Amino acid sequence: MQASHSSSKARKQRISGSRHAGHAGGHSSPRLTTELDVRIGVFRQPAMQTPVLVLNASYEPINICGARRALVLVLKGVARTEEEQGAVLHAARMNVAMPSVIRLLEYRRIPHQTRALSRKNILLRDRNACQYCGIVLTAGELTLDHVVPRSRGGLSTWENLVACCHECNRRKGNQLLHELTGGMNLIRQPQPFTLHTSRHIMRLIGSADPSWRRYLYFESEPVFEFVA
Numbered sequence: 001m002q003a004s005h006s007s008s009k010a011r012k013q014r015i016s017g018s019r020h021a022g023h024a025g026g027h028s029s030p031r032l033t034t035e036l037d038v039r040i041g042v043f044r045q046p047a048m049q050t051p052v053l054v055l056n057a058s059y060e061p062i063n064i065c066g067a068r069r070a071l072v073l074v075l076k077g078v079a080r081t082e083e084e085q086g087a088v089l090h091a092a093r094m095n096v097a098m099p100s101v102i103r104l105l106e107y108r109r110i111p112h113q114t115r116a117l118s119r120k121n122i123l124l125r126d127r128n129a130c131q132y133c134g135i136v137l138t139a140g141e142l143t144l145d146h147v148v149p150r151s152r153g154g155l156s157t158w159e160n161l162v163a164c165c166h167e168c169n170r171r172k173g174n175q176l177l178h179e180l181t182g183g184m185n186l187i188r189q190p191q192p193f194t195l196h197t198s199r200h201i202m203r204l205i206g207s208a209d210p211s212w213r214r215y216l217y218f219e220s221e222p223v224f225e226f227v228a
Contacts, residue, residue, distance in 0.1 A: 049139070051205060052099050053212050055082065057107040061202050061215050062195075064124065070099045079104050083211035100211045115193045117158060119144060124201055125193040126163035131186050133168055141165070147186065149174040158192040 052070035054063040065073075071089070073079040075096075083101035115121050122144060129136045131145075145164035148154030151174045164172075168184075177184050191197075206212030 050085065050098070053083075053101045053202065053206060053215060054079070055101065055103040055215060056110070057104050059103065059215065061199065062108070062110050063198065064202060064205070067098055070102050071096065073104075074099060074102060077105070082215075085211075100209070101215060110195060115195070115198065117156070117161075121193045122158075122161050123163050125190075125197060127201065127204070129163060129187070130165040130168055131162035131188065131190070132164060132172070132184055134187055135165055137165060143169050145169050145172065147190070148176065152176065159190050162186065162190050 048066065048068040048071075050067045051064050052067050053061055054065055054070070056062050067085075070079070074081055079102040081097065081099040081101070082103050083099065085098040085100045087098040089096045089098055120139075123139050123142060127136070128139065128142065130142065142163050143166055144161050145168070146154040146156070147160050147162060150156075154160050172180065172184060177186070202212075203216050206216050
């Protein structure tokens with residue numbers, strides 16, 4: 001048991017080290033996030049946080065939620081599973097197939113306006129990538145940063161909040177970007193997260209998932225590049 005524990009600990013250290021390799025020296029030249037990075041960052045989650053595509057009753061894709069939320073909607077009779085992940089949740093009284101795509105049973109009117117300001121939506125907008133160095137991490141490994149610190153009058157708005165790794169967050173502290181020695185820049189300027197943005201992200205994430213593709217119109221429409 002001790003040997004197994006030591007091996008597991010060493011393996012975690014190797015993974016952590018490779019994830020942040022070159023991170024400390026990479027602040028001056030942030031790299032662009034690729035589609036593969038986005039898919040790895042979003043899908044490398046605990047099982048109950050795996051992303052699930054949500055369809056309206058009309059089969060229109062309207063949202064992405066975690067597997068836990070999707071299961072709640074299915075078990076409450078609000079939605080039904082259209083596609084499964086392949087994994088099975090073993091509960092005390094039943095076994096439930098983990099959904100990959102769910103569809104609401106009643107049509108919901110979705111306003112074409114800015115989504116609610118939340119940690120989840122900011123991470124989705126920024127595609128799970130630190131907006132200073134570009135590293136892609138899971139939601140639990142990221143934090144939110146106020147571009148203009150709250151101590152300097154910065155507000156919690158779409159235009160002032162970005163996804164940030166803990167290392168960049170510590171380095172920036174309560175300083176403005178131009179005050180940092182060696183410079184520190186945003187990869188892209190933060191903007192509000194609209195339904196239009198959400199649909200582009202759905203396509204970006206679902207482009208490699210066969211169970212999502214049929215609902216995201218890949219076969220009938222061209223895929224447009226998302227520009228934040």
